Amino acid sequence: MRTTTKHRATHPATTTAGDATETPTAGASRPAYRDGNVLRWLGAYTASTLGDSVYYLALSWAAVRGGSPAQAGLVMSVSAVPRALLMLGGGVLADRFGPRRVVVVSDAVRALVVLGLAAVLFVASPGLWMLAAVALVFGVVDALFMPAVGALPPRIAPRDQLTRVQGLRGLGYRAGLVLGAPLGGLAVALGGPAAAFGAAGLLFALSLPLLLGLRLRPLPTDDASARERPGALGDLRDGLRYLRRHRVLGPLMVVIALSDLGFVGPLNVGLAVLADTRGWGASGIGWVLAGFGVGAGATSLLLTVRGRVPRAGAVMAWTLVLGAASIGALAYVPRLPAAVAVAVSIGLLAGLSGSLCGSLVQTHCDPAYLGRVTSVSSFFSLGVAPLTFPLTGAAIGLWGPGPVFSASCAICALGGLYALGVPALRRAELPGT
Template sequence: MTTVSATSVGRLAVERPAHRDANVLRWLAAYTSSMTGDNVYYIALSWAAVRAGSPAQAGTVMAVSALPRALLMLGGGVVADRFGPRKVVIGSDAVRCAAVLTVAALLFVTSPGLWPLAVLALVFGTVDAVFVPAVGALPARITDKGQLTRVQGLRGLAYRFASVVGAPLGGLGVAVGGAAAAFGLAGLLIAVSVPLLLAVRMRELPPADITGPRDTTAWRDLVAGLRYIRHHRVLAPLMLAIGLGDLGFVGPFNVGLTLLADERGWGASGMGWVLAGFGTGAAAASLLLAVRGRLPHAGHVAAYAILAGSVAIGALAYVPGVVAAAGIALLVGLSAGLSGAMCGALLQTQADPAYLGRVTAVSMLVSLGFAPLSMPLSAAAIGAWGTGPVFVVSAAVCGLGGVLALCVRDLRRAELPR
């Protein structure tokens, strides 16, 4: 592994902001390529599953990856901390690339049915349980803490770029060569990230950040990580605030938005405009942080952004037309992008680097494991009471995260390093 001392990396970060640091830009290019490949992969998987089976079977294949990701995410955080996030991300991308290209070759020569797609989804979900915590732990090991807010902004821009570009690329691959071509394209995009990550320099952990003897068991590492979060004056309430915010956001902006568009007669194009408004707002927030680099009063900003987003979510169900809904969605995107980046930067800077894999795992388990459970509940509630009451209740749940952030003194007063 290529490493430099913490002092050297810190000096480099002061001399060069993250968006001008070649080391950070190599990581950013690797992340963008990998995330774009992910988006192409999901398009290819959904298309291949629909073509090979019934809609119910296709839905089952698409959901197969969720279970191992949720069950193994905490263990993935332990793996990232024990072996180092760079090694884990490289290994994860290599496995994902090999699995996708294998299925691409299989689909090219034969029509095997649903079973290889289900196996691929299972492998992808299992590897994601290790990949996601490692991705979250990596930025703190490649730049100085003072640049982590800017890195979160750059990461947000990369994620939006991958979402916008990946879907059309996946559709193009399917149109040109079927699912096999789309899977092949996804595998190649993921493969591009590996040499870029190999060139990323890592800083060594200071002795104070190395936690315990290396012969401790994985279970003890996991328990130590959970205990560390529980007793941390900022991380513990921050996790709860993130969880409440995601729980109130996911339902309305996934299944709820579809039902709202159908109820108002906006159609798919109208829903597309609303989603475009949200994406534009989120990208603008990421761009602001990427350029600005640091916002003062981080705890206050995160709390007020969550509260502003919750008000906008509640208002979305009562706007009269598509144009107004797109404008409200723009505000939701700005608030969610700003609060998400600030919360992410606080996680990165408040946690000791040796615990970042486990801290990220807990945070992502809340977002990817628990928050999606609100989607079927939101759909059932909208069927019983309509969109308005459900959006308002969801907004209230989301707003509780902002209220919590304001009520807990240490989180409210949390600052990002200069």
């Protein structure tokens, strides 16, 4: 049964000059992986993700070499504060000025800042204060970039291809993570942190011509309502009100929040502690993460090829429950090969539930509100969930990994059970291809 609860915007967003280009009509039903417009977006997104991976590796290396471990940790955490505080505002900007414009400005700022830092490091050793300043700028830019990049897919592909676009985005993200670390390590080995920062800046710059070459699908324009639009704070309140009243998206935000709260801690802090207590070592962490990446990548490939999952709401809920059980099982697996197999199942199940969450957001949200809705989901994923890291570490120190992983499993499973208990979300469907 197809959900018909998609609401129209009270004040549809106007198409700005920066985002008003011709709408591709021919071949609208062409699979996303054969659409040159989507592939340009994918290339830009992958280049930006690669740049992120190389940048963070270079930042961590330079911070460790330039100060104590505590100082390095402080530098690495500086960006989290503005990212959490400004994320909702970033969604407002994406909806007011158009997501492409915000993404282009974000990547341009990152390219200039990182290339400038590389130039300084080639001739001097400025100290940790400059690294912290760059990290602070990155936190602000991330708060703008993440909601905007989430609001861009409906502008570049027809609605029936948005699930495939979500799959392609997952593949691009995985490629950035897998290739970024060795690329950054090679750059550091050849030319130190300066070379790695330079490579990251060039990758950010590479995304710009691809983004500028996109043909965007403009939103419905209503000049009368556009003149009556509230200010930025009013836009934010309007977006939150829209989200609260939406029968699918409102409950979906609760599901995303619970799944992130249960998932992020164990797979970041908990995994390192588990590998240490089991004697798997650093290479063991790498193998487990590789297993997770293989599973998540397979899920992204499945969505890219199929383009649609029947009964998406119910499948999302059940895979979240089963993925939660796999997270809990990871703490009780004594041998590394079995842990890798469990990690593959986590990647498959959690990857599918996460991708379906993203696809449901993309297809059920009025595009005029998509930046603000994406900012809310990103706020939980990247603003609130990382705050559980110290709590997870302290809890494992008190009670060991088993009870903590089990509690995380329960939180994730609660998200899936909640989704099953909301009829509109449980029955939510994705558009046919």
